[in-house]
Amino acid sequence: MSKRTIVPFGPQHPVLPEPIHLDLVLEDEKVVEAIPSIGFVHRGLEKLVEKKEFTEYVYVAERICGICSFMHGMGYCQAVENIMGIKIPERAEYLRTLWAELSRIHSHLLWLGLLADAFGFESLFMHCWKLREQILDVFESTTGGRVIFSVCKIGGVRKDIDQDTLKGIVAVIDKMQKELKELTDVFIEDYSVKHRLVGVGVLTKQEAHEVGAVGPMMRASGINQDMRKLGYAAYKYLDFEPVVENDGDCYARTLVRIREIYQSMDLIRQCAAKMPEGEIEEKFKGMPSGERFERLEQPRGEVIYYVKANGTKFLDRVRVRTPTFTNVPALLKILQGCDLADVPMMVLTIDPCISCTER
Amino acid sequence: MSFLKKSPWIIHYDGTSCNGCDIEVLACLTPLYDVERFGVVNTGNPKHADILLITGSVNEQNKDVVWQIFNQMPNPKVVVAVGICATSGGIFAECYNVMGGVDKIIPVDVYVPGCAARPESIIDGVVKAVEILEEKRAAMTKKRKMAKVRRVSGPVSLSNMF
Ligand code: SF4
Numbered sequence: 260m261s262k263r264t265i266v267p268f269g270p271q272h273p274v275l276p277e278p279i280h281l282d283l284v285l286e287d288e289k290v291v292e293a294i295p296s297i298g299f300v301h302r303g304l305e306k307l308v309e310k311k312e313f314t315e316y317v318y319v320a321e322r323i324c325g326i327c328s329f330m331h332g333m334g335y336c337q338a339v340e341n342i343m344g345i346k347i348p349e350r351a352e353y354l355r356t357l358w359a360e361l362s363r364i365h366s367h368l369l370w371l372g373l374l375a376d377a378f379g380f381e382s383l384f385m386h387c388w389k390l391r392e393q394i395l396d397v398f399e400s401t402t403g404g405r406v407i408f409s410v411c412k413i414g415g416v417r418k419d420i421d422q423d424t425l426k427g428i429v430a431v432i433d434k435m436q437k438e439l440k441e442l443t444d445v446f447i448e449d450y451s452v453k454h455r456l457v458g459v460g461v462l463t464k465q466e467a468h469e470v471g472a473v474g475p476m477m478r479a480s481g482i483n484q485d486m487r488k489l490g491y492a493a494y495k496y497l498d499f500e501p502v503v504e505n506d507g508d509c510y511a512r513t514l515v516r517i518r519e520i521y522q523s524m525d526l527i528r529q530c531a532a533k534m535p536e537g538e539i540e541e542k543f544k545g546m547p548s549g550e551r552f553e554r555l556e557q558p559r560g561e562v563i564y565y566v567k568a569n570g571t572k573f574l575d576r577v578r579v580r581t582p583t584f585t586n587v588p589a590l591l592k593i594l595q596g597c598d599l600a601d602v603p604m605m606v607l608t609i610d611p612c613i614s615c616t617e618r
Numbered sequence: 619m620s621f622l623k624k625s626p627w628i629i630h631y632d633g634t635s636c637n638g639c640d641i642e643v644l645a646c647l648t649p650l651y652d653v654e655r656f657g658v659v660n661t662g663n664p665k666h667a668d669i670l671l672i673t674g675s676v677n678e679q680n681k682d683v684v685w686q687i688f689n690q691m692p693n694p695k696v697v698v699a700v701g702i703c704a705t706s707g708g709i710f711a712e713c714y715n716v717m718g719g720v721d722k723i724i725p726v727d728v729y730v731p732g733c734a735a736r737p738e739s740i741i742d743g744v745v746k747a748v749e750i751l752e753e754k755r756a757a758m759t760k761k762r763k764m765a766k767v768r769r770v771s772g773p774v775s776l777s778n779m780f
Contacts, residue, residue: 278632298679300634303715310712322709325638325734388648406638406734614637
């Protein structure tokens, strides 16, 4: 047996946008084990429910993660609304879906860029991020914020989008789709990109099931599961099928995310076409009492919100189980036996979001 | 060393941020804002860096990391706290695991407010930081010159004695 070496990776590392620490146990160039240590971003914001009123906590929930910020706010609002029995207007449901799908596009593009950076294709990274700015512009013109919007509130949404702006959004999406095609072709067909991705970090269907992978990680291994199919918000009115790939390697995970971008674009068009007129928020009185589990599909996978209310304006407990947290065991699984040079890419293909993992 | 003025190298560390400010820092480097055309380069190595950009506040676990990065940077160096989290803890100030702004651990020169801080204001902060970097550099050079003068004209030195 060759000698074992331990290489510390992180928390401050050039390829990592966020702090996570891994101790990589190596035998020559092969990783035999990866031991994570976390806690660098832990803030303890679940406990803030005892200090902020339940209506204010939406702002905190949005700041669990700045990338899927809208969906965190939405998940929390849905949980509280379901406890209180509030039925939000249909238009609000559509608006939420629209912003959620835009967030998914922005998140996936961001991820594609970081992946390109991880395998050393700098100009591709720049192109992805350039494209992503168009989505951020849409966010800015409809909500006022680029990454944190605070448009979701309990009972509906804060801002409406008028018909012309909706048309504008669809136009932006149409234009983007063409540019995106050029970009994704590179990921799908380029020889050197494929060389880095195909057959690397395979997670089989069985393994994905055992370690409890979620989101694109799981769908790339052939498991057909998408929380949007539960029909929350306006997804019940829309027509789509979960994106599934069967190979379970880095390439499959990239494909799933690429196809999901196109799917989101389609969903946005459907939203814009079907959106009914009407109110955007439902007034409510009283305090929540009871508990509720809420499941949502975020760009990174399934998130679970647990909210327990006691009839006062301060909630008893909020617990968030975020997708990256569930995907860490899957990451450790694929890291075993990989080359040291592939580690940054492996870490990236689970689309890690450390700040929501540690909250 | 006057070329320092034109192309500061930055290092970015993410404290307990929510990623919001983080991705805005990255957005500064990408084509729409593209600070690299001004010679601002993002480096991963503290020993190459002039400016430390910190997003998010500090907690028990990462305070040593922040301190280490700061200590490894060569003088002169400037610290920019990006976002309200890095300034004071912001919305998380009351959390049990948040110690508050970055200035609890290391001296901060420029504060960029905002939640999330916009790329424009981050770039503004970096421009301010470059000015401060210049001042610090000038002060250092002056001090070095003074020290040299003192050494030459000092009353007792070995070469004077023999
Ligand atoms: S200032 Fe706001 S956007 Fe920036 S890291 Fe803190 S909570 Fe996130």
